[in-house]
Amino acid sequence: MADPMRIRARLTGDTVEVKVLMAHPMETGLRKDSSGKLIPAHYIETVNATCKGKDVLTADWGPAVSKNPFLAFRFKGAAKGDKVTITWKDTAGESRTDDAVVS
Template identity: 50%
Template sequence: MSESSIRVQARLKDGITQVKALINHPMETGARKNAQGELVPAHFIEEVQCKHKDQLVMNAIWSGGISQNPYLSFNFKGGEVGDTLTVSWTDNLGKSDSVEAQIR
Protein backbone atom coordinates (compact mmCIF):
# COMPACT_ATOMS: atom_id res chain seq x y z
CA MET A 1 0.00 0.00 0.00
CA SER A 2 1.33 3.40 -0.87
CA GLU A 3 -0.49 5.15 1.97
CA SER A 4 -1.10 3.37 5.25
CA SER A 5 -4.64 2.37 6.19
CA ILE A 6 -3.78 3.17 9.83
CA ARG A 7 -3.65 6.59 11.50
CA VAL A 8 -2.05 6.60 14.95
CA GLN A 9 -1.54 9.10 17.74
CA ALA A 10 0.46 8.23 20.85
CA ARG A 11 0.78 10.61 23.79
CA LEU A 12 2.56 10.23 27.12
CA LYS A 13 0.87 11.65 30.22
CA ASP A 14 1.76 10.89 33.82
CA GLY A 15 3.83 7.84 32.83
CA ILE A 16 1.06 6.25 30.74
CA THR A 17 1.08 6.17 26.95
CA GLN A 18 -2.34 6.52 25.35
CA VAL A 19 -2.54 5.16 21.83
CA LYS A 20 -5.42 6.02 19.49
CA ALA A 21 -5.70 4.35 16.10
CA LEU A 22 -8.18 4.63 13.24
CA ILE A 23 -8.06 1.83 10.66
CA ASN A 24 -9.54 2.16 7.17
CA HIS A 25 -11.07 -1.27 6.42
CA PRO A 26 -14.46 -2.48 5.05
CA MET A 27 -15.05 -5.04 7.86
CA GLU A 28 -17.63 -7.15 6.02
CA THR A 29 -19.23 -9.93 8.10
CA GLY A 30 -20.20 -12.17 5.17
CA ALA A 31 -23.88 -11.94 6.18
CA ARG A 32 -24.85 -8.71 4.33
CA LYS A 33 -26.47 -8.86 0.89
CA ASN A 34 -25.73 -6.41 -1.91
CA ALA A 35 -28.38 -4.70 -4.11
CA GLN A 36 -28.62 -7.84 -6.28
CA GLY A 37 -29.39 -10.01 -3.24
CA GLU A 38 -26.00 -11.78 -3.26
CA LEU A 39 -23.99 -12.22 -0.09
CA VAL A 40 -21.01 -9.88 0.22
CA PRO A 41 -18.00 -12.09 1.06
CA ALA A 42 -16.52 -11.83 4.55
CA HIS A 43 -13.56 -9.44 4.74
CA PHE A 44 -12.55 -8.38 8.25
CA ILE A 45 -9.52 -7.75 10.45
CA GLU A 46 -8.61 -10.79 12.53
CA GLU A 47 -5.70 -9.45 14.57
CA VAL A 48 -4.35 -6.05 15.61
CA GLN A 49 -1.01 -5.69 17.40
CA CYS A 50 1.04 -2.89 18.87
CA LYS A 51 4.73 -3.24 19.66
CA HIS A 52 6.94 -0.90 21.64
CA LYS A 53 10.69 -1.59 21.66
CA ASP A 54 9.97 -4.95 19.97
CA GLN A 55 7.73 -5.94 22.90
CA LEU A 56 4.06 -6.71 22.34
CA VAL A 57 2.04 -4.21 24.42
CA MET A 58 -1.40 -4.90 22.89
CA ASN A 59 -2.91 -7.78 20.93
CA ALA A 60 -6.56 -7.86 19.86
CA ILE A 61 -8.34 -10.75 18.15
CA TRP A 62 -11.31 -9.48 16.15
CA SER A 63 -14.09 -10.96 14.01
CA GLY A 64 -16.74 -9.71 11.61
CA GLY A 65 -18.63 -8.09 14.49
CA ILE A 66 -16.42 -4.98 14.49
CA SER A 67 -17.66 -1.90 12.61
CA GLN A 68 -16.29 -0.57 9.33
CA ASN A 69 -13.22 1.68 9.74
CA PRO A 70 -12.68 0.69 13.38
CA TYR A 71 -11.31 3.01 16.06
CA LEU A 72 -9.08 1.55 18.77
CA SER A 73 -7.75 3.17 21.93
CA PHE A 74 -5.59 1.63 24.67
CA ASN A 75 -2.99 2.57 27.29
CA PHE A 76 0.30 1.06 28.38
CA LYS A 77 3.12 1.87 30.79
CA GLY A 78 6.80 2.10 29.93
CA GLY A 79 6.81 4.47 26.96
CA GLU A 80 8.92 7.63 26.71
CA VAL A 81 8.55 10.70 24.53
CA GLY A 82 10.29 10.02 21.20
CA ASP A 83 9.95 6.22 21.40
CA THR A 84 8.54 4.48 18.32
CA LEU A 85 5.58 2.12 18.28
CA THR A 86 4.39 -0.14 15.49
CA VAL A 87 0.68 -0.82 14.99
CA SER A 88 -0.25 -3.59 12.54
CA TRP A 89 -3.27 -5.61 11.43
CA THR A 90 -3.92 -8.80 9.45
CA ASP A 91 -7.29 -9.71 7.90
CA ASN A 92 -9.05 -12.95 6.98
CA LEU A 93 -7.92 -12.62 3.34
CA GLY A 94 -4.24 -12.50 4.31
CA LYS A 95 -3.87 -8.76 3.71
CA SER A 96 -2.03 -6.67 6.27
CA ASP A 97 -0.69 -3.22 7.00
CA SER A 98 1.47 -1.57 9.63
CA VAL A 99 2.58 1.90 10.55
CA GLU A 100 5.11 3.40 12.94
CA ALA A 101 4.38 6.38 15.17
CA GLN A 102 6.37 8.31 17.73
CA ILE A 103 5.17 8.93 21.25
CA ARG A 104 4.69 12.66 21.87
Protein backbone atom coordinates (compact mmCIF):
# COMPACT_ATOMS: atom_id res chain seq x y z
CA MET A 1 0.00 0.00 0.00
CA ALA A 2 1.14 3.47 -0.78
CA ASP A 3 2.75 5.54 1.93
CA PRO A 4 0.89 8.51 3.42
CA MET A 5 1.18 11.98 1.94
CA ARG A 6 2.74 14.83 3.82
CA ILE A 7 0.21 17.67 3.72
CA ARG A 8 0.67 21.12 5.19
CA ALA A 9 -2.17 23.66 5.12
CA ARG A 10 -1.38 27.10 6.47
CA LEU A 11 -3.72 30.09 6.73
CA THR A 12 -2.24 33.51 5.94
CA GLY A 13 -4.76 36.35 5.88
CA ASP A 14 -7.78 34.86 4.14
CA THR A 15 -5.80 32.40 2.01
CA VAL A 16 -4.88 28.83 2.80
CA GLU A 17 -1.69 27.59 1.17
CA VAL A 18 -1.63 23.83 0.81
CA LYS A 19 1.64 21.99 0.17
CA VAL A 20 1.56 18.29 -0.58
CA LEU A 21 4.28 15.68 -1.01
CA MET A 22 3.11 12.31 -2.32
CA ALA A 23 5.10 9.09 -2.19
CA HIS A 24 4.78 7.68 -5.71
CA PRO A 25 7.28 6.28 -8.23
CA MET A 26 5.58 8.04 -11.21
CA GLU A 27 7.03 5.45 -13.56
CA THR A 28 6.80 6.49 -17.18
CA GLY A 29 6.86 2.92 -18.44
CA LEU A 30 9.96 3.83 -20.40
CA ARG A 31 12.60 3.47 -17.73
CA LYS A 32 14.70 0.35 -17.39
CA ASP A 33 15.75 -1.27 -14.14
CA SER A 34 19.36 -2.25 -13.41
CA SER A 35 18.91 -5.55 -15.26
CA GLY A 36 17.73 -3.74 -18.37
CA LYS A 37 14.08 -4.71 -18.03
CA LEU A 38 11.41 -2.08 -18.67
CA ILE A 39 9.61 -0.98 -15.54
CA PRO A 40 5.86 -0.84 -16.27
CA ALA A 41 4.12 2.53 -16.30
CA HIS A 42 2.68 3.50 -12.95
CA TYR A 43 1.71 7.07 -12.30
CA ILE A 44 -0.89 9.23 -10.62
CA GLU A 45 -3.59 10.27 -13.10
CA THR A 46 -5.92 12.37 -11.00
CA VAL A 47 -5.64 14.44 -7.86
CA ASN A 48 -8.56 15.92 -6.00
CA ALA A 49 -8.53 18.31 -3.05
CA THR A 50 -11.59 19.14 -0.99
CA CYS A 51 -12.37 21.30 2.00
CA LYS A 52 -15.69 21.18 3.84
CA GLY A 53 -17.13 18.90 1.18
CA LYS A 54 -16.28 21.25 -1.68
CA ASP A 55 -13.65 20.80 -4.39
CA VAL A 56 -10.78 23.26 -4.04
CA LEU A 57 -8.57 21.74 -6.77
CA THR A 58 -8.64 18.93 -9.29
CA ALA A 59 -5.76 17.89 -11.51
CA ASP A 60 -5.07 15.54 -14.40
CA TRP A 61 -1.52 14.28 -14.45
CA GLY A 62 0.56 12.43 -16.99
CA PRO A 63 3.83 10.55 -16.46
CA ALA A 64 5.84 13.79 -16.72
CA VAL A 65 5.04 14.84 -13.17
CA SER A 66 8.19 14.13 -11.15
CA LYS A 67 8.64 11.14 -8.90
CA ASN A 68 7.38 11.71 -5.36
CA PRO A 69 5.22 14.57 -6.60
CA PHE A 70 5.04 17.96 -4.99
CA LEU A 71 2.03 20.21 -5.34
CA ALA A 72 1.20 23.59 -3.83
CA PHE A 73 -1.97 25.64 -4.33
CA ARG A 74 -3.95 28.40 -2.58
CA PHE A 75 -7.62 28.81 -1.84
CA LYS A 76 -9.93 31.06 0.14
CA GLY A 77 -12.92 30.37 2.36
CA ALA A 78 -11.42 28.15 5.05
CA ALA A 79 -10.57 28.84 8.69
CA LYS A 80 -8.08 27.37 11.12
CA GLY A 81 -9.21 23.94 12.20
CA ASP A 82 -10.91 23.11 8.89
CA LYS A 83 -9.78 19.94 7.22
CA VAL A 84 -8.22 19.72 3.75
CA THR A 85 -8.53 16.27 2.17
CA ILE A 86 -6.41 15.11 -0.76
CA THR A 87 -7.03 12.01 -2.86
CA TRP A 88 -4.93 10.66 -5.68
CA LYS A 89 -5.69 7.81 -8.06
CA ASP A 90 -3.10 6.10 -10.24
CA THR A 91 -2.89 4.01 -13.40
CA ALA A 92 -2.75 0.78 -11.38
CA GLY A 93 -6.14 1.59 -9.86
CA GLU A 94 -4.60 2.37 -6.50
CA SER A 95 -5.60 5.41 -4.56
CA ARG A 96 -4.74 7.13 -1.35
CA THR A 97 -6.55 9.74 0.75
CA ASP A 98 -4.99 11.82 3.51
CA ASP A 99 -5.94 15.00 5.26
CA ALA A 100 -4.47 17.87 7.20
CA VAL A 101 -5.94 20.48 9.51
CA VAL A 102 -5.54 24.11 8.49
CA SER A 103 -3.17 25.81 10.92
